[in-house]
Amino acid sequence: MQPLKYLNGYPEHLQQSARDLLAQGRLGEVIRRRHDQPHDVRSDRQLYDYVQALKERHLRQSVPLGKVLYDGKLQVIKHALGLHTAISRNHGGKLKASREIRIASVFREAPAPFLRMIVVHELAHLREAEHNKAFYQLCLHMEPDYHQLEFDLRLYLTALEHEGG
Numbered sequence: 233m234q235p236l237k238y239l240n241g242y243p244e245h246l247q248q249s250a251r252d253l254l255a256q257g258r259l260g261e262v263i264r265r266r267h268d269q270p271h272d273v274r275s276d277r278q279l280y281d282y283v284q285a286l287k288e289r290h291l292r293q294s295v296p297l298g299k300v301l302y303d304g305k306l307q308v309i310k311h312a313l314g315l316h317t318a319i320s321r322n323h324g325g326k327l328k329a330s331r332e333i334r335i336a337s338v339f340r341e342a343p344a345p346f347l348r349m350i351v352v353h354e355l356a357h358l359r360e361a362e363h364n365k366a367f368y369q370l371c372l373h374m375e376p377d378y379h380q381l382e383f384d385l386r387l388y389l390t391a392l393e394h395e396g397g
């Protein structure tokens with residue numbers, strides 16, 4: 233049985249459906265049909281504005297954003313769907329937390345809902361470091377369809393890896 237690293241931890245029947253679609257070479261097609269909205273968040277500047285707008289809407293009280301950028305070296309799986317770095321800087325004697333958000337560059341070309349999902353994931357880490365219950369509640373607050381989108385994103389990444397772009 234072919235191990236599917238992005239789907240590790242999901243029920244076997246879901247992994248099996250993914251394997252069936254992969255075997256037919258149709259996984260990518262199915263996911264792209266389900267999520268056919270592109271986005272035009274191309275540059276790091278546009279990404280910053282996009283993240284900032286979502287933060288303003290849902291997490292205004294949280295620490296200010298630091299740098300926001302697409303990172304071509306970021307492995308989505310290795311960094312558990314994104315990289316969250318806490319950087320403390322000294323501002324006039326007062327320690328202030330600032331957050332850098334790096335988004336794997338695969339999301340530059342991904343359907344719009346996947347970019348939103350990963351940004352929601354990273355924003356939730358502004359409040360919760362761990363993937364715990366409070367963390368997922370925050371994700372659901374920002375994106376009610378969070379769990380389905382994370383699963384679909386994992387299917388999309390599986391398709392990219394096995395079927396190519």
Ligand SMILES: [Zn+2]
Binds near residue numbers: 312313316357
């Ligand atoms: Zn995370």
